[in-house]
Amino acid sequence: MTAAAAALAAAALLLTGCSASPGSAATSGSATSNATGDATSSKPLIVFAAASLQGSFDALAKSFQKSNREYPVAPIRYDGSQALATQIVNGTDVDVIAFADQKSLEPVTKAGLAGKSTIFATNTLRIAVPPGNPKGIRDLSDLTRPGLKVVICAPQVPCGTASQTLLENAGVQLTPASQETNVTSVVTRVENDEADAGLVYATDIAASDGKLDGITPAGADKVVNSYPIAVANKAPSSKAAHAFVSFVLSSAGQRILSQYGFGKP
Template identity: 50%
Template sequence: MKLRRSVAAAVAAASLVLALAGCTTASSPAATTPPVSVGASGELRVFAAASLKASFDEIAAAFGDENPDVTVVPIVYDGSSTLATQIIEGAPADVFASANEANMDKVTDAGMATGAELFATNTLVVAVPAGNPGAVTSLADLADPGLTVVLCAAEVPCGDASQTLLTDQGVAVTAASYEQNVTAVLTKVAAGEADAGLVYATDVVGQDVESFVPDGADAVVNRYPIAALRDAGNPDAAAAFVAYVRGSQGQEVLQAHGFGAP
């Protein structure tokens, strides 16, 4: 399989994303027009999956420009399971954006959120350092004991998706490390500390790595839900931000970063 640079891989992966419908956590697809925030002010605290960093930083800046009375506190990014635990344990947050439905369900089941809505989808790619020193060209190559492979830990969305993909394709991998978020996996690959890793298509955009879409990736799609939290200190701003993410302006940013539609 011929390797492509990261942007090409992300575009190819995005074309594989399925417009899945029907789930217990999330409701209807994203809105097509941007919301109007009326009277929103004060600080807004957002907890978001690590894979959302580039897109949500851009969205937060645009949201702040359109809502000058709202101060978006620097967004907290981490693995969705870590963030869900922190929210359940009482960390102050107004909005939670998860990289999968399972971790949003934890927050919802704890009574911390209601009405979560899907806003994006994502698929996996195999990332390798620039130049591909390990000569990795297929998912099956990750089983080579002579290669250093890093994966996300099973409890975080990228790890759950990675294990599903590997199992579906009959590939057994002994990873050198299991990271708590997808950013850590990509960092090790980009630094040449690993020969390969499984990350999201969106993570390789603009990065100094090479990547390819492995067989079976189209069947393993992460669906991203977002919700304003029940104990939000700023419920008006939280609702406005959620609507902005799901509106046309937020969706344009997400798709520019390689995310698929919800």
């Protein structure tokens, strides 16, 4: 009987040891689940930004990464604000939205894809000309000279809306050689001698590294673009998105924007 009892006790211990294995697996599974959750939360931050923000936002993203290594930033998508808004409304994933005017953000907010936005910077227009201003352009009225090739942004995008307002305020009727879908295209055409002049932002002149000269037209200070920034309502990396927006609005972020020629909100 004593030998039988010992055998039964040994069997019970063996069964207990076996039953502990599923428990360990469950614990391991829980850790895997948590690791997956961490991986999900550290997906690269997706930022959509107006073309005029390219230099400044590349610098902002680089500085943000240094102090927030847990939030990787994907290459920022730059384009005209209207084009970016269309992509967002059509279902493209995005975390942070930074546009060149409030009107461009309206389709996104009306679709319920972004909530409250905050103005983080301002910008004004300049007449961009090749270095040395070979055509001797002094103001908006000079842009109507016969034979002069002038390019501006299309009226649907913020730089185009601002250009139309500036010209109307000055009583200047301009027939441009082309209307571009974003301000970067206007900059490129003037830099490549495909146009004699173009209407761009002050920040584009500052970022041209001497490839453009800028002329401040009369009334430019009356036509100010205010740049809004918002977190998408369905941001895949919501925590990172809020951290990035906070950085843009911080004194450090504002210093970077100022270095690229942006005005205060």
